[in-house]
Amino acid sequence: MSGKIEPRTLKGFRDTMPVEASARNRMFRTIEGVFESFGYAPIDTPALEYEEVLRGKGGDESDKQMFAFEDQGGRRVAMRFDLTVPLARFVAEHQADLAFPFRRYHIGPVWRGERPQKGRFREFYQCDADLIGAVGPSADAEILTMYAGVFGALEVDGFVIRVNDRRVLNGLLEAAGVPDRAATVLRAVDKLDKVGPEGVRTELAAAGVPDGAVAKALEFAGCAGRDDAETLARMEALVGGSEKGRDGIAGLRTTLALVRSAGVDPARLRVDPAITRGLDYYTGVVFEAALPSATGFGSMGGGGRYDDLASLYTNTKLPGVGCSVGLSRLLEALVEQGRVAAAATGRGVLVTHPEQGDASAAFALASAVRRAGFAVEVYPEPRKHATQMKFADRKGLRFALTVDASGAVHGKDLRASAAFDAPDAARAVDELSRRG
RNA sequence: GUGGCCGUAGCUCAGUUGGUUAGAGCGCCGGACUGUGGCUCCGGAGGUCGGGGGUUCAAAUCCCCUCGGUCACCCCA
Structure with missing residues (x-):
C-alpha cells in the first residue's frame, strides 16, 4: 500500500x-x-445555496455548523443544513x-x-x-x-x-x-x-x-x-x-x-x-x-x-x-438493533458463465428468467464452475442455473440445497416460478 | 470549542518486564476434495506497527509533538 x-x-x-x-x-x-x-x-x-439565503436562518448554532465557502466564480455559497x-x-x-x-x-x-x-x-x-x-x-x-x-x-x-x-x-x-x-x-x-x-x-x-x-x-x-x-x-x-x-x-x-x-x-x-x-x-x-x-x-x-x-x-x-x-x-x-435485514426476496438468480464456449446461451436464458420477474445476473467471466457457485452462495442468491451445449438447464435451489433439471429455458423458468 | 478512550495486514485483534526475518482468525488469490455452493485440507499474496522527533546497543513496546478515529459535553436529526 x-x-x-x-x-x-x-x-x-x-x-x-x-x-x-x-x-x-x-x-x-x-x-x-x-x-x-x-x-x-x-x-x-439545490444542495448548494447562496450563503446569504441560509446564513442566520437556523440560529447561531446552524451558522457555526454550516459548510460555507467560495465557488469558482467568487460567490459565497453554502450547503443546506436542513x-x-x-x-x-x-x-x-x-x-x-x-x-x-x-x-x-x-x-x-x-x-x-x-x-x-x-x-x-x-x-x-x-x-x-x-x-x-x-x-x-x-x-x-x-x-x-x-x-x-x-x-x-x-x-x-x-x-x-x-x-x-x-x-x-x-x-x-x-x-x-x-x-x-x-x-x-x-x-x-x-x-x-x-x-x-x-x-x-x-x-x-x-x-x-x-x-x-x-x-x-x-x-x-x-x-x-x-x-x-x-x-x-x-x-x-x-x-x-x-x-x-x-x-x-x-x-x-x-x-x-x-x-x-x-x-x-x-x-x-x-x-x-x-x-x-x-x-x-x-x-x-x-x-x-x-x-x-x-x-x-x-x-x-x-x-x-x-x-x-x-x-x-x-x-x-x-x-x-x-x-x-x-x-x-x-x-x-x-x-x-439488528432490525435491518437484507432484502432477501428469494428472487436472486445466477446464470453461470460457461467455462468453454461463448455465453450466448447464458444471456438468452438470463433474459427469459428476468422476464419472469427474477433478478438475474450472469457471471461475467468464464471461471471455474465451483468459483461461480461459491459466488452465488456468498451473495445469498436463491438459484444457480447452468446451460449445457444442448440447451438443457441444470439448476440448483441453493436455499433448499436441491438440484433440478429442465430440458429448456422455458421449462427452467417454470421450475423457478414454482419454487420461488 | 472542551474532555475521556483508541490508532499493528482489506476486517477483528495477539504481540509477555523494550531484544533475532511482526503473528492469528476471517476475507482474498491458487490448488485438492465435494458429481454444481455451504465442510475440510494444502499453498500464496498482503504490513513505512498512523506520521515526525527523542531516549537506548536495541522500540510496535518508553517520552514529546502531530495527524486520524471514537465516545461524551454543547447542540441537534
Whole structure:
C-alpha cells in the first residue's frame, strides 16, 4: 500500500453498504407513500445555496455548523443544513406558481459541520413534509396524523411522538413576569429528560432566571398525568389566567381530538409538557419522535408550527406546520438493533458463465428468467464452475442455473440445497416460478 | 470549542518486564476434495506497527509533538 493514496472518507461522512442502502431506499419509498397518500407532492432544491439565503436562518448554532465557502466564480455559497430553510426560500421565490395551502415533501441529504458521534453525522438524510399557508388545529392534526402514519408504515416498533404547544409555556412565563426569557427556559426545559429537574434549575439559575419562574416552569414540565386529559387539565391549572396559554391548551385539545378521530393510537402519540424543541422559529404546536429502545441516539425527528418562516424573503405571510424524519439516525438505530435485514426476496438468480464456449446461451436464458420477474445476473467471466457457485452462495442468491451445449438447464435451489433439471429455458423458468 | 478512550495486514485483534526475518482468525488469490455452493485440507499474496522527533546497543513496546478515529459535553436529526 505504500505510495498509494489512502482510501478514506471525511470525518462524519460515510459510505453506505448495499444492505443499508437497500433498506434506506425501501424506507424512502414507504415514507413517500404515506406523504403522497395525504396529497403531498415532492420537490427538490439545490444542495448548494447562496450563503446569504441560509446564513442566520437556523440560529447561531446552524451558522457555526454550516459548510460555507467560495465557488469558482467568487460567490459565497453554502450547503443546506436542513430542508426547511430552503423550503422557505422556495415558497417565497415561487409564490406565484404554487397553490396554497401548499403541501410538499422533500427527501434529501443535509450537511452540518459538527462533531460526529453516535447517531450523528455531518451528512444525513431528512424526510420533511410541510403544509404552508394554513393555520389552525386541522392543519396541525393533519401533520401529526401523517407523522404517526409514517412511523407506523415503517414498522418501527415502540416509537413515541410527544406533543406540546409552545404557547402554553410561553403564556406561563409571561404570567410569571419573564416573557423575554422564554427561549432560554424552553431550551433548558427541553433537557429535563437528560439532566433532571436539578440540572435544569442549576442551568437557569446560572442564566439569571428568577427562582419563581424556574419553579413554575419545572412544575409545568413535570406535570404529565396518566393520560392526555389529565395532563391537559394540569397544564390548564398551571397557566391560570394567561390568555396565550389557554389558547395553546385549547389548540392542543382540538388537535388531539382530530388526531384521535383519524385513528392514531394514544400509546404512540401523547401530550408531554416537557417537549419544547430547540429551534427558535416554532410558535405553536411542537412535537418530537423518539425510539426509547435506541438509547443514546436522541430524537428521530420532530416538527411543529411556525407562524412566518418566509418573512426574511418576502412580505407575504406564509405560516406553516411541518414534520421531519431523521432517516439516517433512524436507520443507524435500527441497524444497531439488528432490525435491518437484507432484502432477501428469494428472487436472486445466477446464470453461470460457461467455462468453454461463448455465453450466448447464458444471456438468452438470463433474459427469459428476468422476464419472469427474477433478478438475474450472469457471471461475467468464464471461471471455474465451483468459483461461480461459491459466488452465488456468498451473495445469498436463491438459484444457480447452468446451460449445457444442448440447451438443457441444470439448476440448483441453493436455499433448499436441491438440484433440478429442465430440458429448456422455458421449462427452467417454470421450475423457478414454482419454487420461488 | 472542551474532555475521556483508541490508532499493528482489506476486517477483528495477539504481540509477555523494550531484544533475532511482526503473528492469528476471517476475507482474498491458487490448488485438492465435494458429481454444481455451504465442510475440510494444502499453498500464496498482503504490513513505512498512523506520521515526525527523542531516549537506548536495541522500540510496535518508553517520552514529546502531530495527524486520524471514537465516545461524551454543547447542540441537534
